[in-house]
Amino acid sequence: MHTSPVPVAPSNGVLQPIAIDRIVIDGGFWGERQQLNADAIIPHCLKWETKAGWVENFVHTLEGTIHEHRQGREFADSDVYKLIEAMAWEAGRSDDAELDAEIERLGAMIKAVQREDGYLNTNFDNPGQQPRYTDFEWGHELYNYGHLIQAAVARIRTGRADSVIVDVATRVADHVVAEFGAGANEKICGHPEIEVALAEFARATGDERYLEQASLFIERRGHDLLADIEWGRSYYQDDQPYRDAEVLVGHSVRALYLTSAAIDVAVEKGDVELLEIAKRQYDNALARRTYITGGMGSHHQDEAFGDDFELPPDRSYCETCAGIGSVMVAWRLLLATGDITYGDAIERALYNIVATSTAEDGQGFFYSNTLHRRTPAEVALPDVQVPRANSSLRAPWFDVSCCPTNVARTFATLAGYLAARTDDGVALVQYAPTTLDVDGIGLKVETAYPYEGEVNIRVTAAAEPFVLTLRIPAWAAGATVNGESAEPGVFRLEGVTAGDEVQLVLPLQPRLVRPxxxxxxxxxxxxxxxxxxxxxxxxxxxxxxxxxxxxxxxxxxxxxxxxxxxxxxxxxxxxxxxxxxxxxxxxxxxxxxxxxxxxxxxxxxxxxxxxxxxxxxxx
Amino acid sequence: MHTSPVPVAPSNGVLQPIAIDRIVIDGGFWGERQQLNADAIIPHCLKWETKAGWVENFVHTLEGTIHEHRQGREFADSDVYKLIEAMAWEAGRSDDAELDAEIERLGAMIKAVQREDGYLNTNFDNPGQQPRYTDFEWGHELYNYGHLIQAAVARIRTGRADSVIVDVATRVADHVVAEFGAGANEKICGHPEIEVALAEFARATGDERYLEQASLFIERRGHDLLADIEWGRSYYQDDQPYRDAEVLVGHSVRALYLTSAAIDVAVEKGDVELLEIAKRQYDNALARRTYITGGMGSHHQDEAFGDDFELPPDRSYCETCAGIGSVMVAWRLLLATGDITYGDAIERALYNIVATSTAEDGQGFFYSNTLHRRTPAEVALPDVQVPRANSSLRAPWFDVSCCPTNVARTFATLAGYLAARTDDGVALVQYAPTTLDVDGIGLKVETAYPYEGEVNIRVTAAAEPFVLTLRIPAWAAGATVNGESAEPGVFRLEGVTAGDEVQLVLPLQPRLVRPxxxxxxxxxxxxxxxxxxxxxxxxxxxxxxxxxxxxxxxxxxxxxxxxxxxxxxxxxxxxxxxxxxxxxxxxxxxxxxxxxxxxxxxxxxxxxxxxxxxxxxxx
Structure with a gap:
């Protein structure tokens, strides 16, 4: 049971995450974006979810009139939950009491429509609506739960286990176990997400039933529990058992959320084979199905991975959420395997997908991130919700608006992805101006990276000599540490003590790259x-x-x-x-x-x- | 008013079509396919439309239970109508009494569910269904009418103006004029088709109201009468007035049907500007948005044209129906302008899209025609309807099965696209073994083209000396006519009389082509x-x-x-x-x-x- 503020909390693994109250970003490229998140992105998302009626859906559900008034897609509830998750992390990071109160207000509104048995949805099973659990392909009921549960995980880990949303999520999770457990309704959700949420909820609560349920959902895939559809069962990773797949297939966000869950379950259950399978699928996707930006997804039609090496730049989909999903997977693999070179994939996706998605003012987003735009985009109006994932300059809001809140929760927890604890010290995975203070080790990192290549690391505390591990990016041929050559990969500096100064220099001359x-x-x-x-x-x-x-x-x-x-x-x-x-x-x-x-x-x-x-x- | 069996019957134009009882294909590449159509494709389509329940939809509508039983998509009615059109042409071509009786049987079934006011649809307005004309974006009600009317046109032109389907279509067309005429319900259909059908129905019946209605529907586009959708209003050619467009955009079949209609209306109304606009849009699409196969449509997502030069071979959509739509447009432009080099586009689409779509046994079809398949296709089972447009080896039937019946109606009328009457004789546009007998001119064409390059043309009759015009394909550098060099383009042989023999030799050595x-x-x-x-x-x-x-x-x-x-x-x-x-x-x-x-x-x-x-x- 892990309740410190880390975005992912494996109970074991070669590396351990560092809580975001132990590592703080001091401005710079990511610090500015983290501040933009607090100041602009989160308020923007709340404004738009209110304006779009997705918040009000809960009110109409309570009133019994939702069938007349419901706004948004079948997964609109999840966007409210994902925003709450982002707010929860941000409230924890910044101790913002107003934000905290807003979360409780939203939580109470949601709690009010939860059924006696834990069921919760504004799009099914209310008067005038289709009954619950009658559309596993597209209904997203379990997907919605997943994001609700992740909001609760964020609350627990930021010291608000008493939050109403934790109560709601616990009743939802118990309902899911009762409804979909072994021998009960043996179904799966078309959009994976409940799996990773339940695995993390097990970590946050210590309740192993949730982990077991996550495992069941993963292992049930590939047995035709979902209908064949236009794009095939591979669209929702139901074309073959999870353990048989060699590479990520289908809808890229779904594939990446499922892979995150598989890693979490593998780690918690000590299932070495499952970990290896998840790693294989992701490694193969990186090697054959990923754009140079770190973006994933070649098909607009089904937001899906294409075949190996099918990577058209002008039809790249590269959904922002898939970039975030890739960070989720790579970070989990990094912790589980200790291979900090997964930081390369994280770095690429963060700088070239997540940072690309967000407008400089935090008021607009790319949903898909094309690598080639042949005609000038239409200008998105600041007050118009757009029906298109792939058009316009960055748009303020979409009919399907999963990306902005995903960006928000990522920025709020970003510090948690920058470094990790090793058995013998600390590994720096990403380079940003940071202050770190964990288990007696203190570091002050100063850098203008990625615009300048010098990274100055001052050791401000060391209870005992430790090993400072540095990721040398694969592209960084010619890097030096304290003037000595550092090959791309992993660089270990042993016997580091308080007062030491370490200078990493990453070569920033432009490089030609060929496919x-x-x-x-x-x-x-x-x-x-x-x-x-x-x-x-x-x-x-x-x-x-x-x-x-x-x-x-x-x-x-x-x-x-x-x-x-x-x-x-x-x-x-x-x-x-x-x-x-x-x-x-x-x-x-x-x-x-x-x-x-x-x-x-x-x-x-x-x-x-x-x-x-x-x-x-x-x- | 034109009632001879021609697939398209403009009342004027530089060239005149030749009725399919005046030009007969004698075997060879296309003759085999025409026979396959009669023997296999049409029966296959009837079997599958019955099996899929799309025929039975009319029975359930009559019984008032359609809301419980309806099968297929919102446009399933149109597939029944398109099959009837194919059967009508084939019955006319082959004098098949059984086929004729089957058409009447189907017609009676359809007539039975037509409302007093002419309205006809199995998916709207019946007990338990959504009211009529409440979904112009996706409802396809007018689109369905279009194919019904085209079936009636086929009956009229093959001498069966007394067919029940002609009566049904007349009542539908009158209903459309009453409901959607000037000052009435000024809407348009998301899927163009009613326009070309009404224009042709005006030609077949002599009733100018239908032409006027077709014109209204065309000119109404581009005024936001349809909702903005995920893919933009360009998807259904509603992003700008028809006359403002420089090139074909959006869903390629919709664009091509609309263009066919615009040409028909332009020709009948003597609207030179409109003809020029339609020609410009199509010419630009050929120059910048067409695959080497003659296929059109670069996007799977919205079955749409991409930007200029956005022609990915591995994501080519190249819907079979778009290939047919391209033939429809090119043929109309050829007749209207007299430019027989439009035969190049027709030839390319026929040999490389229409012929590609159809399996050798006539029991399977490609819906989309990719130019690059990276992984071996899954095998389509002979008795399984597939939900995918883009997968499998040729599949027997699709959830959306517009293509097989489109192929069927094209094969049944194919002879009508091979040659045309000029003011001073005959133009041969495509080369196939044929017997032609029109207005005192008789030709016997013998050739194994496209597998052999010699085309032997014997003049069997000539009331007076005439001009034989030959299309020399753009690729055919080195062609000869009677041993003399014939440049690509148009070759005119003057003073041709009975007994003359003409040998065209087209060079068939393989050629390298670069993009x-x-x-x-x-x-x-x-x-x-x-x-x-x-x-x-x-x-x-x-x-x-x-x-x-x-x-x-x-x-x-x-x-x-x-x-x-x-x-x-x-x-x-x-x-x-x-x-x-x-x-x-x-x-x-x-x-x-x-x-x-x-x-x-x-x-x-x-x-x-x-x-x-x-x-x-x-x-």
Whole structure:
């Protein structure tokens, strides 16, 4: 039973998480976003969930008129719960009493509509609605519970086990065990989420029944408990038993939530085989089904992974929630296996998906994060909820608005993903200005990373000499620690004591990157990265009237740093208009060379509608 | 008023269609398929529509129990109507009395549920159902009418104006005019189809009110009469007025049906501007948004056109119905403008989409026609209706089964698309063994095209000397007519008289084709065509254990004819497995060269599950 404020709390594992009251982010890239979360994102989400009527759904349910008034999709309840989770973490982090009171207000509203037997939903089983548990494919009843339970986990871990939401979630969890336990209603939810929530609730409460239920839900998949649908049972990971899958398939958020759950269950039950299976699926997804941004999901239609190496940049879906799901999985694997190089995947997804999703003012979000925009986006109006996941500049709110609250709960707990306890000291996994104070070890980290490569670590306390472990990113060939070469991977500095100063230098010169030959859609292109940041060309930086679609670059030219990005020589191609685009020798004239500015991908689309591309065709 | 058996009957235009009782296909590539249609496809469709319950829907509607029993999607009625249209054309072509009786039986069943005021639908407005005309976005009520009316048009033109379905359709059309005329309920249908049907019904009946109604429906689009949806109003061509669009957008079948209607209305009303607009949109779609197969539609999600040059082969949708829609548009433009080079687009879509869709035994169909299959397809069981448009080997039936009946009606009328009357003679647009006898001109065409390049045309009758116009396909550099060079485009042979023999020779050596530099997804690849056939590599022809994903070819090597396809030197690449697919210099070893057999794309997936690709990466 683990009640300190950590986003994930395994009872065992090679590494141990550090509570977010023991590690604090002191400004910088992530500190600014954490503050933006408190000041803007969370209030924005509450405003929109109220405006969209998703909060009011609970009131109408209490009044018995929900069938006339319900707003939002079948999973709208979950967005309220996910917001409460974000608020709970933020209230715990910042000791914000108002936020705390708001959580209790929302919790009381939710509690009021919970049934005697624990059932809770605004979309089923109320007067005039379809009966409960009649649509496991799309109903999301268990999915909704999952996010409710995770809100309760956040409350317990931030010292508010007495919160009304914990009471509600406990009754829900008990109801789930009674209803869906072994020998009872042996079903599963189309959208995995209840599994990871129950595993974490078992950790938070010490009640093993919840862990067992999570395990049952995982092992039941792949036995045709859900209907075949247009996109196949792989859409909801029901095409084969979990243990048989070699790689992540189907709806990417579902796949990643399920994998998180499998790791949690494996760790708690000591199921080495299950851990290895989850690791295999994720590792294979990283190697063959992940965009350079760390984004996952190649299909818009079913928000799903494609086949191996099916990674079209212009149709990349890369849902923000999948980026967060990838962080969830990688962090769990890092703790369980002790392999801190999973921090590479976390870093990539955080800087290039999570940070990209959020507008600079915290009032807009990308739901999907494309790698190539061929036409300037329509401008999202600040007060209009949009029906589209894939359009517009960052939009304030979506009909399906899972991403903003997912970003909010991630930012609120971000410090918890930066470092971990090792048996012999501390491992720094991500580099940000932080103050750490755990088990007698004190560290002060100062850095302007990712914009500058120096990371200065001062040891402010050490009860005894310890080992400081550093992640050297795979891209960081030429890194040094205290002036000595540090190969990409893991760097251990032994016998560290109070007063020591350690300087890590990560090389931030821009780098040309080429794709595996099997990725068809980006053959003949290069990308440029700088540190952990993927760069992109945005048409606002190109000559007047030019889109990125006519851009070619010369990878043999000088690639040099420029602002936070880079500059590479390139040119504009001119293709004669023809009435058919396939020929023995189609024409394309390459114009004069000019400097092509490349900017961090996360910063794109903050300067008005533009075209953009990450992968740059070679002249 | 035009009642001879032509699939499209403009009252004016540069060229005139030839009725299918005046031009007969004598076997060969298309003759075999026309026979397959009569023997297998039409009976197959009737069997499945019965089995799926879509026919029975009318019976349950009559019984007042449809709300309990209805099967199929909201547009299931249309599939019954489209089958009746196919049966009507086939009954007219073959004088099949049994087929004729079956049509009347189905017609009587439909008539029985038509309301007093003409309204007709099994999915709305019956006891227990949603009221009529309450869902123009998705309800498909007018779309269903469209296909009903087209069935009636087929009956009228094949001499059965007394058919019960003509009576039903007339009452429907009158109801539509009354309900949706100027100043009445000024709405439009989310799925265009009623427009082209009404325009053709006006031609078949001589009643101008139907033409006017078609015109109204077209001009109403683009004024937000339909709701904004996840995919935007462009999905159903309601994002801008029809006349403002520069290129086809949105759901490709909808766009093509609407364009067909616009051409019909333009021709009948002498609206030169509207004709030019429709032509512009289609021409631009051909130049920028069409696959090498003639397929249209790059998005699975919304079955839609993508942006210009967004043509991913592995996510090509290329719905069979869109291929047919493209034939409908190109044929109309050909007649209206006299530009027989639109026959190029027709030829491409017929050989590479329509012919590809249909299994050799006529018992299975592709709904979408991908250009790259990375993993072997699952086998579709012969007796299982599949929920997926994009999976399996050709499947016997789909939850959405618009394609098989669309193929059936196209095959039944195919002769009508092969030639046209010019002011001074006859133009041959497609080459197939045919017997033609129109207005005193008789032709006997003998050829094994597209497998052999010789087309022998014997003039069997000529009331007076006439001009024989031949389409020389754009790909046919080196073609000859009677031994003399014939440039791609239009070839006119003047003073042709009875007894003349003309030999057209089309060069059928395989050709390498490269894409426009702006098509990102196929940069660094080539394709091979032979005559009108696009070729592809299929893994059943590759060395044991190899998929097309490891294939590269050497376009500088000898490309030679082989069977109906070709052979090109190629090799297998070996890529070292890595944990991340992006690097400064990813490895890829090219193995030994071997001969890569390429087969006609339309023939693929007839030899069991396989991987396949049209665009071949260059080593």
């Amino acid at each position: 595996d030959a099997r990725i068809d859609a980006i053959r003949g292109t290069v990308a440029v990265e700088r540190g952990p940041l993927v760069l992109c060309a945005e048409s606002v930086d190109l000559p007047e009237g030019m889109t990125v679609n006519e851009l070619v670059v010369d990878p043999s030219g000088e690639l040099r740093a420029h602002g936070a990005g880079a500059v590479l020589p390139g040119a504009r191609i001119a293709v004669a208009e023809d009435d058919w685009p396939y020929a023995a020798a189609p024409s394309a004239e390459v114009g004069e060379t000019f400097d092509v500015p490349l900017v961090p991908y996360h910063s794109w689309a903050n300067r008005g509608p533009a075209t953009m591309r990450v992968w740059l065709p070679v002249a | 426009d530099a702006r098509i990102d997804a196929i940069r660094g690849t080539v394709a091979v065509e032979r005559g009108p056939l696009v070729l592809c590599a299929e893994s059943v022809d590759l060395p044991e254990g190899m998929t097309v994903n490891e294939l590269v070819v050497d376009p500088s090597g000898e490309l030679r004819a082989h069977g109906a396809g070709a052979v090109l030197p190629g090799a297998r690449i070996a890529v070292a497995e890595d944990d991340w697919p992006y690097a400064a210099a990813p490895s890829a070893e090219v193995g030994e060269t071997f001969d890569v057999p390429l087969v006609p794309y339309h023939s693929w997936a007839n030899r069991g599950p396989a991987t396949m690709r049209v665009w071949l990466p260059v080593a």
